[in-house]
Amino acid sequence: MTSPLAWRLLHRTLLSTASLIVPGPQRAEWLREWRGELWHVRQACSPQNNAIPDRQREVTAFCLGAFQDAFCIRRAEDRNQSFFAGLRGTPRLCLLTMAAILALAYTVALLLPGIRAERNLWPRKLNPNLVVIEGQGSNNDAVPTISPSEFRAWQGRRQMYFDALAFYQVRRQSVDPELLAGLLKRKATWAVAQTSPNLFTLLGLPLWFADRAQASSGAEPRLILSESLWKNDFGADPHVVGTEVRLGQRSAKIAAVAPDGSIGLPGRVDAWLVDPDAAEHATGPGYVVAHLTAAGSAQLWGSFVSIAALGPDNTEDELLGVAIEECQPSPMSIYLFGLLLAVLALPAITSVSLGEYSINPQQTPWSTKLLRWSFLAAKAALLLPIVYFVALDLAYGCTWVSRESAVYIQLACGFALCLFGMGWVLKDQRQRCPVCLRCVAHPAQVGQASRTFLDWNGTEMMCMGGHTLLHVPSLPTSWFSTQRWLYLDTSWGFLFAGSTRPIP
Amino acid sequence: MARDPKSPETKLSHTAAMILQALDAGFVYGFSIMEMTGLPSGTVYPAMRRLERDGLIRSHWEKQSIADAELRPPRKYYKLTPAGKITLESSRKRYPLLERLIPSLISREEARSV
Numbered sequence: 001m002t003s004p005l006a007w008r009l010l011h012r013t014l015l016s017t018a019s020l021i022v023p024g025p026q027r028a029e030w031l032r033e034w035r036g037e038l039w040h041v042r043q044a045c046s047p048q049n050n051a052i053p054d055r056q057r058e059v060t061a062f063c064l065g066a067f068q069d070a071f072c073i074r075r076a077e078d079r080n081q082s083f084f085a086g087l088r089g090t091p092r093l094c095l096l097t098m099a100a101i102l103a104l105a106y107t108v109a110l111l112l113p114g115i116r117a118e119r120n121l122w123p124r125k126l127n128p129n130l131v132v133i134e135g136q137g138s139n140n141d142a143v144p145t146i147s148p149s150e151f152r153a154w155q156g157r158r159q160m161y162f163d164a165l166a167f168y169q170v171r172r173q174s175v176d177p178e179l180l181a182g183l184l185k186r187k188a189t190w191a192v193a194q195t196s197p198n199l200f201t202l203l204g205l206p207l208w209f210a211d212r213a214q215a216s217s218g219a220e221p222r223l224i225l226s227e228s229l230w231k232n233d234f235g236a237d238p239h240v241v242g243t244e245v246r247l248g249q250r251s252a253k254i255a256a257v258a259p260d261g262s263i264g265l266p267g268r269v270d271a272w273l274v275d276p277d278a279a280e281h282a283t284g285p286g287y288v289v290a291h292l293t294a295a296g297s298a299q300l301w302g303s304f305v306s307i308a309a310l311g312p313d314n315t316e317d318e319l320l321g322v323a324i325e326e327c328q329p330s331p332m333s334i335y336l337f338g339l340l341l342a343v344l345a346l347p348a349i350t351s352v353s354l355g356e357y358s359i360n361p362q363q364t365p366w367s368t369k370l371l372r373w374s375f376l377a378a379k380a381a382l383l384l385p386i387v388y389f390v391a392l393d394l395a396y397g398c399t400w401v402s403r404e405s406a407v408y409i410q411l412a413c414g415f416a417l418c419l420f421g422m423g424w425v426l427k428d429q430r431q432r433c434p435v436c437l438r439c440v441a442h443p444a445q446v447g448q449a450s451r452t453f454l455d456w457n458g459t460e461m462m463c464m465g466g467h468t469l470l471h472v473p474s475l476p477t478s479w480f481s482t483q484r485w486l487y488l489d490t491s492w493g494f495l496f497a498g499s500t501r502p503i504p
Numbered sequence: 505m506a507r508d509p510k511s512p513e514t515k516l517s518h519t520a521a522m523i524l525q526a527l528d529a530g531f532v533y534g535f536s537i538m539e540m541t542g543l544p545s546g547t548v549y550p551a552m553r554r555l556e557r558d559g560l561i562r563s564h565w566e567k568q569s570i571a572d573a574e575l576r577p578p579r580k581y582y583k584l585t586p587a588g589k590i591t592l593e594s595s596r597k598r599y600p601l602l603e604r605l606i607p608s609l610i611s612r613e614e615a616r617s618v
Contacts, residue, residue: 036577037535037545043576044535062538065545072550076557 007056011038014063021070023077030073034066089439089464091375094428098382105389112397114406129292130203131162131305131321132266144169144267146288148279153312154288155279161296161307161321166202167279168195169286170267176246188233190270192223192247196278200224200258202289203324207256209241220244222255224272228402230257247273265289265324290321331396334407335388338414342422345415350423355430355483368435375437379425387417431470433463434485440470447474466492519543521595523551524584525606527561528592532581540606552582560588 015038019031041062045055109115135145151167173192200207207224223245225234234240241254252273266287275281292305299305305321329337346352354376395410431440440461447457458473458480469486476482516524519541526537538548555561563582571578584592596602 032577033534033580036579037533039577040533040535040579044539062535062545065547065549068546069549069553072553076553 004056007059011059011063014060015066018063018066018070021067022073026073026077030070034063034069038063089441091432091437095375095378095382098379098386102382102386102389105386105393108393108397109389112393114396115392129297129300130324131290131292131296131307132324133162133288133290133307134320134322135317144285144287147285148282149312150317151279151286151288154309157310159293159309161293161299161305161309162290163293164198164202164291166196166199166289167282167286168193168199168267168269168272168289169278169282169284170194170269171283173247190229190247191268192271192273193267193269194273194275194278194281197274197276199272199274199289202291205259207258209238210256221250221252222274223247223252224256224258224274225254226270226272227257227259229270231402289324292321296321329407331392331410332388334410335391335414338391338411339384339387339418341415342418345419346422349419350426351482352426353482354426355485364435372432372434372437375432376425376429379428380422383418383421383425387414387421390417430483431461433465433468433470435467435487436463436465438463438465440464440468446471463488515598516591516595518599519547520551520555521592521599521602522606523548523555524560524588524592524595525602527582527584528589529606531606532583533579534582555588556582559585560591561585 012035015031015034019027019034022030038059041059045058133146146167148167148169151165154162155165170191170193172189175188175190208227225240230236230240241256244251244253250273255274258272279286292300296305296307299307300321300323303323305323307319307321308316309319311317391410391414394413395406428439432438433440440463442464443459443461445457446460457475458471461470461472463469466488468488470483471480471486472483473480522541522543523537526540529540531537531540534545534549534552537543537552538545541548543551552561552563556563561582562585563580565580566578568578
């Protein structure tokens with residue numbers, strides 16, 4: 001038999017445990033009251049009246065009731081203290097939450113270094129009418145075909161088809177890590193393009209950290225790193241700009257970083273060595289980028305243009321110009337593409353219908369109807385920028401992700417967020433009272449579970465403002481295919497004491 | 505949200521009405537109300553919290569000296585507020601058996617004197 005002391009200990013433990021549920025400021029008084037009552041309960045359940053086990057069971061039952069009381073106090077406190085207590089389920093809370101998410105996503109987009117670097121390139125647009133010039137017989141775009149002497153000859157004469165030219169030749173060069181003061185861990189070999197200084201001006205592309213390098217520029221040749229090299233070998237460290245590099249026998253200063261993937265230039269290049277005498281120093285054929293004149297542009301046929309140019313020996317060379325096209329779409333176009341895909345896929349995951357708004361006998365005013373549609377439009381309007389910025393944060397937030405991968409991440413995230421976001425917008429709208437736009441609550445299963453599919457069964461939910469009752473069929477049938485609203489008249493009002501019941 | 509205690513439309517559940525009736529009948533602390541109504545502690549105490557929140561009853565601690573004199577812990581007493589009395593009156597009309605279940609103090613004294 002359990003001793004009375006053990007029972008006492010159990011009862012005190014029960015009350016102490018239940019007191020932990022009660023909010024701190026009320027706990028001491030609550031426990032004092034229950035302990036006081038417990039003393040009287042023990043006195044009342046004296047051994048003279050009952051057998052000892054029954055008596056202790058009664059006292060225990062009394063103590064267990066303390067848990068219900070404690071939960072009751074906790075719930076009341078939570079309702080009072082919650083900032084959103086009055087807003088729960090309201091359209092205002094929904095829009096505030098979405099606005100907060102949008103603000104957060106936008107702030108993150110402003111702060112993430114990857115996006116900051118990207119933002120400098122938006123809108124990224126190559127100069128129009130740019131071509132890479134190749135010999136007519138060339139079958140492979142990646143093989144350089146223009147000799148330095150040809151380039152010099154074209155540069156020295158006024159041409160009909162192009163008005164600006166840039167030359168570059170790609171060579172593999174070893175890099176000495178000593179000068180890089182620990183920034184580069186091991187000896188490496190880079191594909192270095194020796195280029196004329198006007199290449200990037202011709203392309204019209206901004207370079208990262210170019211301002212910083214100008215401040216510390218000296219007489220040394222400038223080296224522009226490709227984005228992938230900067231990320232892979234230097235860990236995307238911006239302090240690498242301004243440091244000196246030894247390439248073979250020459251030294252150069254890192255002047256900027258060129259974004260990858262945006263320029264469809266032939267030849268894989270790790271770094272660009274800007275050399276005013278690139279054509280003079282070149283030892284073999286290279287690539288020539290040219291800007292077409294109006295006459296040259298008129299000759300463009302798709303992406304190609306046939307060009308005739310006078311060569312070094314005054315003979316007319318037949319050349320082919322291949323238009324340089326932007327290889328990578330802008331984040332906005334990726335977003336719009338993802339949005340289009342999501343709109344097309346939406347009917348596959350949810351019903352695009354908003355359900356049946358049956359006729360309200362109390363005549364819903366047109367302003368309420370307008371408010372309902374405005375709320376839907378506001379949710380959609382907030383969702384779109386949320387998707388854009390969240391997808392951008394996820395795709396471009398990490399500097400170690402290459403831009404090519406970032407495009408796919410942005411597309412996948414944008415598509416998924418748009419799809420499920422729009423699905424949620426529609427589902428949320430379907431479950432909002434058409435009168436007050438509050439979410440319906442307290443779902444209850446009604447009807448008999450059907451074996452023949454002929455009995456109606458489904459879920460009913462109640463507007464907490466007491467305006468409507470929503471019937472949602474479990475199995476859509478020909479006579480009950482979609483959800484229906486039942487409008488409640490004012491006689492139901494007494495059930496919703498304390499709730500706001502705006503006049504419909 | 506607390507209901508308006510002065511509203512004559514305030515409608516109570518049968519349990520809450522029984523507790524008000526018990527308080528009016530002189531059962532002024534939780535355990536005595538439990539004994540009188542037969543309701544468990546998990547129903548009586550939360551209901552009294554709600555009634556107090558709604559301003560229908562109010563509570564006070566008895567003096568420590570009284571409790572010390574009787575060698576027991578002090579207890580918390582409850583009493584009806586004027587709003588509680590009005591609500592109880594309307595509840596009695598709504599639940600006519602209420603007074604028979606828990607006779608009021610005056611009725612009991614009258615019965616005793618007879």
